[in-house]
Amino acid sequence: MHATSSDGADVKVAVIVPAYGQPSLTAEALHTALAQVTDFNFAVVIVNDGCPHPETDEVCQTFAATCPGRIFYLHKRNGGLSAARNSGIDFALAAFPDLEAVYLLDCDNRIGPHLLQRLLTALRKADASIGWAYPDVDKFGFAEFADTSGPYSPLEHLFRNFCEAGSMVSRRMLDAPLRFDTEMRQGVEDWEFWLHGLERGFRGMHVADAGFAYRRRGESMLVAAERDFTPILRYIRNRHPRLFGIRNVLAFETEARSRYAIYHPDTGLVRCFTGENDVTTLTVSDYITRLLRARLRPAYGHCPGQLVAMSSSFCEALAAQSLLAGVLWTLERGLARSTVITCSVRDQTQEDRLLAWSDGTIVQEQTDRFRLASDQTHILAVEASFLVEHASLRTLDLHTLPRQPGKRQHAIELDLAVRAAPADLEPIDEGFTRLCRDIATAGAGANPADWKAAMPNMYRLQAALPRDLYPELFNLSSAFPCGSSDARPLAALVLASGRSESVATAERLALTLIEEGWEAHLVTIASELALAPGRAECFSQIIALPLPELLSRAWTRSYQGTPMPCFDHLDTDDAISTLAGYHRAVSVDGGVSHTLMGALRRLKVETWALLGYGEGDQATSEAVNACAAFEQAYTHIAVSNAEILRLCRAFGMPSAKLRYWADRSTDLECDGFGVKPLLESATAPKSRQAV
Structure with a gap:
């Protein structure tokens, strides 16, 4: 153990110990902190979070007086565990100019004599993407071994907090700046802190045999949080919507190569x-x-x-x-x-x-x-x-x-x-x-x-399975790995049938989207696909979803006299899961794809419908009526001619939603009818890599 100068100029690691109650356990934790064997200087920062019990203050004062220049004692108004940690971090950053990392030690836990050395050595060897080093967790009291080994998995971290608060945080992550959320006073605030780091581009790093001991008691802040975990989980996910978005989850799963x-x-x-x-x-x-x-x-x-x-x-x-x-x-x-x-x-x-x-x-x-x-x-x-x-x-x-x-x-x-x-x-x-x-x-x-x-x-x-991930977040059994973290945004052109006329429309739209900077996938909810040689190059992926047609009994319901094909629950889940990861889903020929768009829009997928381009034998009025039944599910509805435009307005579709996409035989002049062209109204979004 190295001595620390009185001004703290040579401190490399600060051990942050929030103190509230439990004076005897606090003394035990401080003894293990002082017993560290290191080749660098460290300091211990105790933060009394407004504890009303005088015994806590007495213990902290005694340790600070016994170890001047090693232990620094702060006393603040009660603000919760997150606020106490933040105060300790801010003090350490200001007091110790050579600080490389902080270690978070709760006052009822213990650490082995080589923990600081092992964690800081790991951080020093890591690249700039590593924001924190986390240990295995040897639980005592109610004994259990929590093995956190293996490569750090951002995918798993979205669903399980395997990084304990007793981890070491690098200076580069603190300078980001990242702090604990002071609104979280019921527990699990450490999970939100790590996820915030993940969202900023940092990753964790496991360090084996570090020597962290966690006191597992029958009643504690964590036990109370586990009893009422649902609102805490909802708060974390609402705080990080991009991190928990379906395209980001898919990107993490792609990175893990786990499907x-x-x-x-x-x-x-x-x-x-x-x-x-x-x-x-x-x-x-x-x-x-x-x-x-x-x-x-x-x-x-x-x-x-x-x-x-x-x-x-x-x-x-x-x-x-x-x-x-x-x-x-x-x-x-x-x-x-x-x-x-x-x-x-x-x-x-x-x-x-x-x-x-x-x-x-x-x-x-x-x-x-x-x-x-x-x-x-x-x-x-x-x-x-x-x-x-x-x-x-x-x-x-x-x-x-x-x-x-x-x-x-x-x-x-x-x-x-x-x-x-x-x-x-x-x-x-x-x-x-x-x-x-x-x-x-x-x-x-x-x-x-x-x-x-x-x-x-x-x-x-x-072994990893999609059902471990997607039902909890999106109420879907899985999601098709469409590659939505690629540099270009992705559009799914959806065919309710594999007819050549529908495929030709999809091909023409794909070529137009590619010019706009998009990548196009062809998705058909049918058992066959009519696509002649040499005509598939515009689609970077071709997906046929045949199981609803092959395994299920087809059924229809009527909307104002128009028969509407429908899926059962399992087939609907299949179809929505297929399209959920795209930036845009386009119903090319109507049919059963109308029934999917509401769920997709709730998943932040931009939804389009084409009318008058490939509905086959369906009468024009029936095609418009079928689309009108699901009009609220669409971002834009594109029409090919004046007759369909008039029908759309007659069925009550909002004019602001209607768009014009020129067909080869069109008689529609967009300026004359007051509708905007389809592709000028929806530019390619900026695609993001997984955070």
């Missing part, structure tokens, strides 16, 4: 990613190790929760046609319904068709065992953690995999015809069975004692 693990039996490699442009490639052995360790050692999102088996050649063929993300999304939505999804693949021979999902889908109901109808399985999807749960079955293969609790079906079989499918595709049944047996063999030798003798918090031990 899909694509196993290629032909190469023995596994590709882990959320967005296909940010991939980690592993050997099968490394993937199995990572999967098994997800149940033993926290590293949230380190192992994707959805396992998909397909050949590398077919994966590359899908990616080359901008279809891979959409096919994986279809499989994911199937897994929301079923334990296993299988798919046979064939070449699409119709020249004007890009892909077609078969309507001959076979659904295996909930049985103890199942057999596949097809012996040509080219794609298979299952939740990885479910495989691990049954890894003790050394003979585990596809047909012995039991039914997963909570799923509607045991297995769903799909058939996909896609243009330019490789002619030499081999079934993946044997490769998948081999993977299952390798997992079982490795799982039989796994030993939790390899890690820590104390059992860590189980809630951090799992």
